[in-house]
Amino acid sequence: MTRYSAWSLLRAGLSGQRTWTPAWRDAKPKKSYEAVIIGGGGHGLATAYYLASKHGLRDIAVLERGWIGGGNTGRNTTVIRSNYFFPESTRFYDFSLSLYEDLSRELNYNIMFSRRGMWSFAHDRHGVEMLRRSANAMRLNGADAEYHEADEVFRRIPGLNPSPRFPILAGLLQPRGGTARHDAVAWGYARAADSLGVDIIQNCEVTGFDIRDGRIRGLETSLGDIAVERVGLAVAGHSSVMAARAGFRLPIVSYALQAFVSEPMKPVLDTVVLAPSTGTYLSQSDKGEIVVGSALDLFPSYAQRGSLPVLEHTAAGLIDLFPHFSRVRLLRQWAGIVDVVQDSTPILGESPVKGLYLNCGWGTGGFKAIPGGGFCFAHNIATGEAHPLAAAFSLDRFRTGALIDEAAASGIAH
């Protein structure tokens, strides 16, 4: 790996960019590994990186059915925030956010974390109370949160519709929230993990699990069998499919979540905005596109395609907030498949199969959790013990009822 520095950039510029080497090697699977991560998305790659960098494991492979970062890591609207209600959530997501804050330098890869703040609004009396409740919870649980009356919201967000159908009565700002370049997160972790010896194996599908006496012993893949006794499953969108191959069920329903971008324009929106009224959230990418999303396609699906009704709903939500975007044109719509669990809180930890660990159930909010999720997941795989920040996210909570229902509690579409 060529380290990125002023020197290496200068050298490349003078040599016609010929000095660069692969950001990660195309590894061939070995017969056995100390640990294997299934799923080369952000979570899987981050897990491998932290296993190698924090826990000293070197004999690790990441198996990816397609191309790395090709699932929800490369399909989301890139919002990073920790504006959650319950302390378990806030602590975890705030930790993840704090890892993001220094991630470019840690990985030597510019993931373009843009700390531009994230707003959510209250539209009625009850909404104001809930927003206040959230602001207080965030602050008491250690995250940053500012509660602002409507005047201040409008002052800080030029162009916001002064008389939307759903009035904006108050705003909750998380100043440390923002966006990042989603692909770069996957590539940055891949490159850093590769440099620590992790084998990243693309176009390798896991077709079966070798489970004996309730313990994982190996994997069957499209590129041959692999003996391994520690396996992390990080395949958002297809977690239930892979769980079925391993012989157990997960309390997950998979839905398509769409995202939309406009054509690129000069800077017009400098923050991230969420309006619970319609579920619409948006920001402007560094390239200049308005990136917008809203609701799930409310029927289970594994097809990563967009649909017209949600586009119509999202366009309406966007225009209610910023009427001048009506003439701006949609460039592209797409969808990712998200794992939805009952309480909008991830599943991170042991599975019913010993040695097989789960990283799933992120719903619509997995991107912001990549560093934290990978960090805690690596801890779990390396030590066999849940990381304290993720202990509450066990699969066991569906048995005990210790649900952490963020969607219901914070009024935010997760």
Add this chain to the structure above:
Amino acid sequence: MSGYRLDHGGDIDRTRPLTFHWEGKSYSGFSGDTLASALLASGVRMVGRSFKYHRPRGLIGAGLDEPNAIVQLEQGAQTIPNLKAPYVELYEGLSADPVNAWPSLGFDLLAVNGLLKRFIPAAFYYKTFMWPDWLLFEPAIRKAAGLGTSPALPDPDVYAQTSAHTDVLVVGGGIAGLSAALYAAQAGKTVMLVTGGAHWGGRLAGTSDTIEGKPARVWIEDTLRTLAAMPNVTLKARTLATGHYDHGMVSLCERLTDHLPLEQRSGPRQRLWRVRADDLILASGAIERPLVFRGNDRPGVMLAGAARAYLHRYGVIAGRQVVVATNNDSAWQAAFDLAEAGARLVAIVDARNDPSAALLDRARSLGIPVHTGMAPAAARGGRSLRGVRIGRVSREGRIEGATQTLRCDTLLVSGGWNPAVHLHSHGAGRLTLDTNLQSFTPIAAAGHRSVGGAAGDFAPAAPIPALWSISETGEPDPEAWVDFQNDVTAGDIALAARENFRSVEHLKRYTTLGMASDQGKTSNVSGIGILGTLLDRPMQAIGTTKFRPPYDPTPFGVFAGHRVGEGLRPRRRLAFHDWHSENGASLDEYGGWMRPAAYPRAGESEEDAVRREVLAVRAGVGLFEASPLGKIEVKGPDAAAFLDRMYVNTISTLNVGRCRYAIMLTENGTVFDDGVVTRLGEDHFLVGTTSGHAGAIAEALREWLQCEWTTMQVLVEDVTTCWAVANIAGPKARDVLAALEPDVDISGAAFPHMSARTGHVCGLPARIARVSFTGELSYEIAVPWRDAGALWTALVEAGAPYGLTPFGVEALMTMRIEKGFLHVGSDTDGATLPQDIGFGGIMRKKTQDFVGRRSSLRSDGLRADRRSLVGLEVTDGNPAPLTTGAHVLPATAAAPQPGEGWVTSSTWSPTLEAPLALALVERGQDRMGDTVRVWDLGTWREARITGLCRYDPEGARLDA
């Protein structure tokens, strides 16, 4: 200056000249022109700057494939960024400006990026700007990025939406589309034929190519006339098929007024069509590929097919000294047409060694020099093309041996054609590589098929040789453009491959190839070809990136349609809305309904009004409209058993005519809703719900019946808006009711609290329930919605002697807090179990199973330290109510720390003359009398935990 207009030909009206403005200067064109054709005819060569290096650019295409001529149309509220000039129809007074150039197109300061090009290739930003922090660089990068400028004013236009069903939808108005439509129409099908542009006939429009023995322009006119006369055919020009969705849904965007002068526009600007067709025929044609060689982005390099289109549609000659460079036959026709129209053809340069004799003969007869086995090595010139250096080209695209320079102002190129498979692919259709065409063609799919150019049906006489990238070094050239708009060069593709971004999706994302506003129409396949060559893998194995809607950028406004302003969600009005308005109510939206918050009198604040209203109810009688309360009829032999399964409470033991307050859980055991269930008959119940939840509860009841308990005989009907409900509450409520001469016995003994009667009130059929959310004697009188006015008038009249006082939602909320009645959604959330709100005992006693029982009794539900709902009494002497949403901390807390709960409801109690609150607090029910601290955004309060009910705890007033 190079392009010019002929005095004949083209589908323009030379008798109707139009004046337009480009970059502040006036030009003229003709009716029928596009902005692109008019600029070309006016000799304007440079029309834009590229995204990254701000390189000067000219027109390349004549349609939606155009990557360079991106314009900002009009100013102010009318402005639209990033339109493609070949798709902007000219109208009188049109005003357009280039984008992404400052201070001007001619002198653009950021053109300095082009000088730094070797240091800022694709993806350079991932390798830098991280020290000390990206935030220091981001503002400048953002400013440099982006193309046009967003409108700053609300859209003055409106947009329409409609749906259509048709036997056959034909997308594309070229020869293939017209033929397919005619064929289907003659077979008796209903046919909808749409074309994106204003012209019919596609690439052959205006040409003298022969179709069925007729010149193309004659055939097109005849066919259109035939189709227009058929009653089963709908023809729509200016209607672009934008997307193809699951189950055959196709979206169309019809442009209704964009081609008219601003002052002549009226009505909707555009219309969204949602079309379902039994048969979808995609006749969307093909898109020409440029050749990739050094300097191929100089203004003056244009696609050969585009030059032909400008000639035949608009009577415009693209240049005065023209060289044609190609690897296939189609560009020769452009050369011949231009030569015949009077342009000077400097040469035809064909990479093939053996073009057909027919072509060579024709060129000879027109006096056009031909160079075979050669290709352009480099275009020369700066802001305008001055010449092209050509040389012998190997099969791998390497220029070998000596080169020669041909002077020219225009270079027409063709690297082959790509079928426009976009809609085929949106609909999950698959593609295969046609090695004769060197392009991806559609594989037949269920429900839709491609015809004509879209199916690759332009088979050349001989296979087209792959010529993905031409260079003198044999390596992909960093000065040879693939994606013009996003400034991705052949060298960038090599860089991506070198760094292992070898999946076609990685290539796209790493270099931004194909991510521009044309979504790679002219660049994607070339990029795949170059990558395939570099990796020595067949293009089929590399595959394409996903095609995504829309085919061309489409305004958000047309997708929103009528859902703007009030149309986004019409507000629901109460039955007595006008009376409330006329009597001073301050209306606010609660759960979609406009309801009186209070009825402040002149000089009264809302707080004053609430206080007055509460005291009036407590001392006399008040009037409240309760129409939005959910009302669901549940009827049938199994109704009672069904409701037993749905509610925590047992419903089957309820006597006819009696009411029961009951709560319903989700499958997770959390509190879903509460309300009063009334037994109207043995098999007939009226389920009351909270106002906001009526629809959701009706849906939930139906879901259980339809999906789980399919044999139960129960009907569910949501009748919320069939009945208008007036609530009279207060010690004198019975007197007011009596004055309405009900035909049922309303004495306390005959009509006790929590019972209901059906009868008449002031002659109107009515359901009367004696239930209370205020803590006072209270009746809810429901009459058919149409009778609302009569009831209300009678009530106001009958109540006058008793001082009947209208009260709003806020007074009601204050009174229910005084009583400690919970409000689902405020005092409960997605984590609240029945035992947290005092329903543990009822649950334990019930022997039958019900929805949520198992879940609520899991181990976490039995934890002793759960949060439970309690009252809070303020102990710090501050008369201000606690803030709802403030958090509860231990009495010992000296600094902010994670709390033990939060305030769920809070008010000033006029009755008790004290601030009161409800809160969910850890172990709350076990901590009666404990003091706690309450924290709200940095301010501290003190409070004591109390029981929920602070007013008439014995309920004597309810039973009065």
